[in-house]
Amino acid sequence: MRLEALAAILLSFTLSPAVFAQEAPSPGGPPPASDAAAQPQQGEDVQTLKVNVNLxxxxxxxxxxxxxxxxxxxxxxxxxxxxxxxxxxxxxxxKNLPLTIGILLDTSGSQQNVLPLEQDAGARFLKEVLTPKDEAFLISFDINVDLLADYTNNAGEIRRAINKASINTGAGTGSVTGHGSARGTLLYDAVYLAAHDKLRQEAGRKILVMLTDGGDQGSQETIKTATEAAQKANAIVYVILIADRGFYGGFQMGYSGDRDMEKLATDTGGRVINVGNNGKKLEEAFDQIQDELRTxxxxxxxxxxxxxxxxxxxxxxxxxxxxxxxxxxxxxxxxxxxxxxxx
Incomplete structure (x- = not known):
């Protein structure tokens, strides 16, 4: 299912005034006493008291x-x-309040050699965290943004969706953005769509866990608009920086995305956890997020x-x-x- 044109869900609530019935007066008897407040006479100032609870x-x-x-x-x-x-x-x-989790999985070419690590650790995390009252969804992003699994509390369903994720560089098809080469990573678009279209109307605790090297290419959204969307949804963003050293010529961090990821995470109440390409550190990163959610x-x-x-x-x-x-x-x-x- 593509997320390119997710419809925003607008909920409106109309509060109807309560109507209280009065007992009819007995024939010939005195009029019943009224508990209603006296109505203002013509020409008197009418003051309206409006109670607005805004937490x-x-x-x-x-x-x-x-x-x-x-x-x-x-x-x-x-x-x-x-x-x-x-x-x-x-x-x-x-720690027991229902939790909504969005997993954002980078499936661009730079993640070729670390995707299996992300799949295993992400599936284990959801299996340990999800309870019957929680929900999760899975989005992959590369030259496209795709919803691989919609809201579910079934960790097995998410695992099957994660295992089906594959690297997409768009080789031979051209860039869907129309900007530059086919290789692209629509990271900011993915964050915006996950926050604005999936999480904004949800209540309770909401987090986004993004597994990426932090690089963005071709997004229509920016670091600013993606961060604003997460803030307006009251979603906490955790970024697990995981990089394929081979793709970056042997350097663990051969890009500049880590600085933007730090801003995205800290501005929304989350944080960045740098794991390089180490599977053990990746599992520990998910454990740290679990600890935070429990406290x-x-x-x-x-x-x-x-x-x-x-x-x-x-x-x-x-x-x-x-x-x-x-x-x-x-x-x-x-x-x-x-x-x-x-x-």
Whole structure:
């Protein structure tokens, strides 16, 4: 199934006013007492009270020199939005909250010799992480972006889809982008489509795990628009940098994509794990992601700035000295919700 023209899903909810029936008055008796508020007389000012609950949800993990910290409470942490301190309303550890996982698999020519490692480690990761209440999907990207497996909680189904993935350089067919040679890697397009078309309408914890060397060629999207799409979907991006040294002339990192991958990951609350072309390190990278998912916190607050003006709000979370907080850098204040905001 191709993802070139995935339709965005728009959900609208209409709240119908409740109608309360009143008991009919008995004939000849006095009129029943009314609990309704007195209606304003003509000419009086009418004031309308509008209640709007607008919670911003932020998932994060905290670690120190000894590892991840799992015993924090609401008073242990603070959240600043655009340097204004916010009041945390809810604070929980969310290791059992349903999880939506998108696996993005680089199947461009540069991954020829490491694809089998990615297939084995990725399938094992999903087998260990997925529970009946979780869902995952699989996307491959090269000169195309393809949905290899749609939402499922069946790890075996994902494994079969991963094993069918193959390297595609487009040899003899030309570039589908029309730019340059046939070899291409639509990395940013894949991130954008996964975040915007697959994850944005999902609730709860959402992560993208991308296995790639970090190089992009021919995408219509950019590092900026791909990052924005992930932030608007409240999706955490983990990038596992895995490279075929032979393809890059013997150098482990013969490209410049690692810097962009660092920005994509850290701005969304994830991180980059560099494994070279080492299968053992690749398995350890997936284990590290599992550990983080088991130690995540969820903090919710009503922002002091309630304007839904579409601007980006910078977030800073602190949980004590010498403790490193891993969280997204901010969110977009979108009209009508988004970013896991409860409106």
């Amino acid at each position: 911003v949800n932020v998932y994060f993990s905290v670690r120190d020199k000894s590892g991840y910290i799992t015993n924090l409470h609401k008073n242990d942490c603070s959240i600043d939005e655009d340097k204004a301190t916010q009041t945390i309303k809810n604070f929980t550890q969310e 995540q916190y969820l903090a919710s607050y009503t922002p002091t700035n309630l304007k839904a003006d579409g601007t980006f709000r910078n977030l800073k979370i602190a949980c004590g000295k010498d403790q490193k907080v891993q969280a997204r850098k901010g969110y977009y204040a979108l009209a009508g919700g988004g970013n896991d905001k409860d409106d």
